[in-house]
Amino acid sequence: MNRTPCKGGCSLCLSTERIPIDPSSLKPHILSAENVLDSFHCRNVGVNKFILEEARPFQEERLGTTYLFSYGGKVIAFATLMMAEIKRELMSDEDRLEIGKDCYPALQIGQLAVDVRYEGNGVGTYVLDWCIGLAIRTSDRIACRFIVLDAEKDAAGFYEKYGFNMLKRQDRRTHPTMYIDILPALKK
Numbered sequence: 149m150n151r152t153p154c155k156g157g158c159s160l161c162l163s164t165e166r167i168p169i170d171p172s173s174l175k176p177h178i179l180s181a182e183n184v185l186d187s188f189h190c191r192n193v194g195v196n197k198f199i200l201e202e203a204r205p206f207q208e209e210r211l212g213t214t215y216l217f218s219y220g221g222k223v224i225a226f227a228t229l230m231m232a233e234i235k236r237e238l239m240s241d242e243d244r245l246e247i248g249k250d251c252y253p254a255l256q257i258g259q260l261a262v263d264v265r266y267e268g269n270g271v272g273t274y275v276l277d278w279c280i281g282l283a284i285r286t287s288d289r290i291a292c293r294f295i296v297l298d299a300e301k302d303a304a305g306f307y308e309k310y311g312f313n314m315l316k317r318q319d320r321r322t323h324p325t326m327y328i329d330i331l332p333a334l335k336k
């Protein structure tokens with residue numbers, strides 16, 4: 149597993165001390181003006197910048213809705229969601245649906261991160277499960293068939309382990325696009 153520190157030798161990222169928690173105690177809430185985000189620190193410097201500086205304007209412009217997962221009053225994980233579509237021609241043959249449609253409706257995970265101090269507790273998996281649950285509930289009213297995301301290279305293994313597939317044709321993407329079909333979970 150590749151768990152590199154956010155910046156060269158960031159002591160927080162390099163520390164092996166982890167705080168054990170039960171992810172099921174995490175309750176998501178939508179980012180609001182009152183939320184204090186300064187203490188959040190994941191191992192991706194770009195993602196830290198996003199939550200501090202960009203998440204609020206994105207939300208105001210309706211470009212991404214951020215859900216925060218707090219523990220003991222502190223934000224320890226978040227996911228930013230938006231609508232998207234996935235092109236049939238870019239998928240592997242076996243994942244293409246029989247129905248003749250060029251694009252499939254999807255929920256995009258624009259960002260997803262866990263504070264380094266809480267990694268390895270299943271929090272990332274819990275947040276993904278929750279996003280899929282939201283997509284399933286929403287799909288009753290607005291169709292949604294896939295979850296799609298552009299993975300950070302260091303995190304692609306995490307999504308692969310969960311069951312995401314790589315888009316067959318990545319063209320010149322720097323962040324590989326990955327997707328998962330939510331219909332099997334919906335039928336459970």
Ligand SMILES: CC(C)(COP(=O)(O)OP(=O)(O)OC[C@H]1O[C@@H](n2cnc3c(N)ncnc32)[C@H](O)[C@@H]1OP(=O)(O)O)[C@@H](O)C(=O)NCCC(=O)NCCS
Nearest residue numbers: 192261262267268269270271272273299300302303305306
């Ligand atoms: C990637 C990230 C979300 C994982 O969060 P986490 O809470 O530690 O993940 P979990 O504890 O749920 O891990 C689930 C499984 O995935 C594995 N895993 C976690 N991170 C991994 C990684 N980067 N590469 C490969 N496997 C990984 C775990 O070992 C675990 O495996 P197991 O079930 O066999 O024990 C977190 O490290 C993170 O926020 N990274 C920085 C931000 C980032 O890159 N986000 C992705 C943006 S696309």
